[in-house]
Amino acid sequence: MASTASSATIAERDARFIASAIKIRYTPFVLAGGDGAWLVDADGRRFLDFGAGWSVAHLGYSNRHVRQAVVAQLERTTYAGLNSTVNLPAVDLAEKLVSLIPGDGPKKAWFGLSGSDANEAALRLILRATGRRRVLSFVGSWHGTTEATMGLSGHTAFTAAPGGGHITKLPYPDPYRNPFGARFGSDQVVDQCLDYVEGYLFKTVCPPEDVAAVFVEAVQADSGDVVPPPDFMPKLRALCDRHGILLVADEVKTGLGRTGRMFAVEHTETAADVVLLGKSLGGGLPLSAVVAPPEILDCGSGIALFTVSGNATSCAAGLATLEVVEGESLVDLSARNGDYLRGRLAEVLGKHEPVGDVRGLGMMIGVDLVRDRVTKEPDQRLAAKVVYRAWELGLILFYAGSWGNVLEITPPLILTREEIDHGVDLLDRAIADALAGKVSDEAVAPFAGW
Ligand SMILES: Cc1ncc(COP(=O)(O)O)c(C=O)c1O
Structure with a gap:
């Protein structure tokens, strides 16, 4: 039954039956499937993943070798x-x-x-x-x-x-x-x-x-x-x-x-x-x-x-x-792609005044959003709106930080350069749209995040 239900229906049942104690949600995204670095919701819409489920999915989703090993063990x-x-x-x-x-x-x-x-x-x-x-x-x-x-x-x-x-x-x-x-x-x-x-x-x-x-x-x-x-x-x-x-x-x-x-x-x-x-x-x-x-x-x-x-x-x-x-030498790939991704983020997002800092190592990157680059006052509300808008545009990521103002970018390590460029473009648009007021306070209100 669940496999034919729409995202909206599943999200509504989630709200009714799943405890808040287990959630920090940023969007109503329903994860129904995935392959490579892409996620699919219950309506069949595809999203590029810049979060890897909080740094779990290093190999992306449905890796064949892992699936085969699990099935072989379950058969024993x-x-x-x-x-x-x-x-x-x-x-x-x-x-x-x-x-x-x-x-x-x-x-x-x-x-x-x-x-x-x-x-x-x-x-x-x-x-x-x-x-x-x-x-x-x-x-x-x-x-x-x-x-x-x-x-x-x-x-x-x-x-x-x-x-x-x-x-x-x-x-x-x-x-x-x-x-x-x-x-x-x-x-x-x-x-x-x-x-x-x-x-x-x-x-x-x-x-x-x-x-x-x-x-x-x-x-x-x-x-x-x-x-x-x-x-x-x-x-x-x-x-x-x-x-x-x-x-x-x-x-x-x-x-x-x-x-x-x-x-x-x-x-x-x-x-x-x-x-x-x-x-x-x-x-x-x-x-x-x-x-x-x-x-x-x-x-x-x-x-x-x-x-x-x-x-x-x-x-x-x-x-x-x-x-x-x-x-698959994913550690080296993480180092090389991480440098590229961090460079692209700094270059493309740096033009937005609230981007105070882009930092990280390998494929663990934080984009620190501030109200003022001098005082570095954290801008949590903007982070919430950017993450929400990114989801609307087809990109999944979360925000973290002591003050909830850091866009956390921890994609699957297998991301290609094309996917990196695509994700950075979507994030650029998400920030521009959030700053232009395209996400209302009401839209993000149910998603308190941290
Ligand atoms: C560094 C670190 N240690 C421990 C944990 C706890 O792991 P889990 O939530 O899987 O129990 C986390 C979770 O975010 C973490 O980031």
């Missing part, structure tokens, strides 16, 4: 769990991830179902394994939506959900909006942030000998695709080493080629102690991973298990996804 068995039985796809995937993650020393893998549970498992296991009680994370970070990971996150979306009194939030070195104030530029922002941690927090409320780990995104995604200066990660690594603190890289969104390297930490050759994966790892199926030294992951049994985590179907999809990423 529809379910093989990991907590009380062994399954080969999980073992193969664990071995593969251990070989891929940068850094020396033995490692193992833990599997879950979403980026949130990977963060939560890592948090719980690290506290138990180290015997330390405190954890550090960054303002602006997004680590998940379980109770514990909302407390770990420093995103403004979670300001109403305080928690985690043992978690200290650190300023993230944003070169565009220095957290210490507009009068400071980007040159000193890394030292300002880390001096504040070591010279002040560690000497006052947060004794470093009680800090187990720092959770960090090497590119902070949901705060608006903030790329820190290149000395940040090495200096953070050194700070951790000075105090015996574990460095946890949350690569849930940045991992598997999104930023033009297999992992975002590789841009600065920083090895993390613990790496967290999710989103794209399952090729669309639920799958997350923690890759860490055995002394952390083996610190006890049954501490972080879900009945269907490490299931053979998701792991088979994960293995196939990695085979495509490697076999």
Whole structure:
């Protein structure tokens, strides 16, 4: 029945039966199908995808190799769990991830179902394994939506959900909006942030000998695709080493080629102690991973298990996804196409006065919309209107950011140059139309976004 229903009918039923708690919507788009970098709604209309479902669809939609691997596994068995039985796809995937993650020393893998549970498992296991009680994370970070990971996150979306009194939030070195104030530029922002941690927090409320780990995104995604200066990660690594603190890289969104390297930490050759994966790892199926030294992951049994985590179907999809990423050199493609896309966005969109900044790495790009280029006051309403107008024109993307004013551009990595040019043209038109008043306040009112 659903397959013959119109987009409008399905959207109306969605409003009646699907909980708001699971939604941040920007348009009434009904995703009914997809191929390559294109999505199809329930009315058969095609849309170019500049979002990849929040950086899940690295390979685009309906990748043949992943589909075949999933079907082959389902034909063997529809379910093989990991907590009380062994399954080969999980073992193969664990071995593969251990070989891929940068850094020396033995490692193992833990599997879950979403980026949130990977963060939560890592948090719980690290506290138990180290015997330390405190954890550090960054303002602006997004680590998940379980109770514990909302407390770990420093995103403004979670300001109403305080928690985690043992978690200290650190300023993230944003070169565009220095957290210490507009009068400071980007040159000193890394030292300002880390001096504040070591010279002040560690000497006052947060004794470093009680800090187990720092959770960090090497590119902070949901705060608006903030790329820190290149000395940040090495200096953070050194700070951790000075105090015996574990460095946890949350690569849930940045991992598997999104930023033009297999992992975002590789841009600065920083090895993390613990790496967290999710989103794209399952090729669309639920799958997350923690890759860490055995002394952390083996610190006890049954501490972080879900009945269907490490299931053979998701792991088979994960293995196939990695085979495509490697076999089709998607990491290099992401780097090359990302440079091209960022260049085109800066060139074409830069003429619009509210485009304050175009930044990113690889195929993770943020377009920061402001009311004024000098004050950099965020323009959330314009972001909402641009995203809505883009959908009307045939382009899917979302906005993110600490103030909800950043157009997030994270397309499938397989986008062609023609598709890039087409998407940039549509976005250019969407901004022009939104500025010309072609999207009413009423149209975007039901789509509050962030
Ligand atoms: C960096 C990062 N970590 C963790 C998560 C949580 O992942 P999930 O929503 O799949 O549980 C997200 C989600 O956006 C994320 O961006």
